[in-house]
Amino acid sequence: MLAMQSLRGAVKHAGSGPRLLFAVRHVSSSSQHFGRARPLSCTDTDQPKVLITGGLGQLGVGLAKLLRRRFGKNNVILSDIRKPPNHVYHSGPFIFSDILDYKNLREIVVNNNISWLVHYSAVLSAVGESNVALAKEVNITGLHNILDIATEHGLRVFVPSTIGAFGPSSPRDPTPELCVQRPRTIYGVSKVHAELMGEYYHHRYALDFRCLRYPGIISADSQPGGGTTDYAVQIFHSAVKTGDFECNLRSDTRLPMMYIDDCLRATLEILEAPAESLLSRTYNINAMSFTPQDLTQEIQKALPDLKVTYNVDPVRQAIADGWPMALEDSAARRDWGWKHEYDLSELVRTMLSHIATSNQLAQAS
Structure with missing residues (x-):
């Protein structure tokens, strides 16, 4: 599953503490807001400018690699609150970003002309049960910061959900897209909250919110993160x-499980899908x-x-x-052509x- 954003002991509250400074590598300011899917281009211009939070987890590095091939290396900024390995640091733009520091996050979006935001920062299921306070802080307060900033600046925002958003009273084989959701973990509760808040912001403020319920994700390159x-x-x-x-x-x-290549491709496809094709804002995907x-x-x-x-x-x-x-995923297969490999x-x-x-x-x- 998604790996949690690395935390160095104490976690700052939104807006607290001194101003944080960060360095940006190879960051271009030549992108514009990206409204619909576009073909491949050999230049970095006229492409979305993407920020990935919690980028050193299981999915962030792989998604950054995929998006950089698609949109240009300098148009995809990976972020986290810990130092990246050398190969990640040198592969493209990387910056410090604390999702609980609203001002820091807002400065990053404004200074780097961000148009898409992929929000991977999360505390996972088993870890969350051992530290509920931390899970609430990261998974709920951090989400609110993301949604508010995305709304303020007209971003397209992707927030993953999970099979953990369902509970014992949900139909299990298969689980439909719309059904009773009564999870019994703080991770699951926070993901239901994310789905509903994102959909509310879409309907109330026209936020371009997109969400996939991921199965268990399997990758050879990542270390387990508490899922x-x-x-x-x-x-x-x-x-x-x-x-x-x-x-x-x-x-x-x-x-339900999925190989990481299918997961990353599904994420790119839902990000690129024309808004008018999305009859829902939260989709199941299955493999x-x-x-x-x-x-x-x-x-x-x-x-x-x-x-x-x-x-x-x-x-x-x-x-x-x-x-x-x-997971029953006929809506994703119908609306934007999802198909696992x-x-x-x-x-x-x-x-x-x-x-x-x-x-x-x-x-x-």
């Missing part, structure tokens, strides 16, 4: 490195659903010596038991190949 579906990333690394894996969910826990046992058996076709044991974490299991088994077998093949190649490169260096 309930993180086992589906960890198992691949353990399978390649040690051949042993301890799973913290029951073997029969079925959840595959599987259990830990299903995933283990598929990996064992390539690595038959993999041994998986189960040590169920009651907190994570209770969360998973209230989440969808699959990776099924379980292709996911396993791709993940194992990627991790094996990365390990070989690391050993050779």
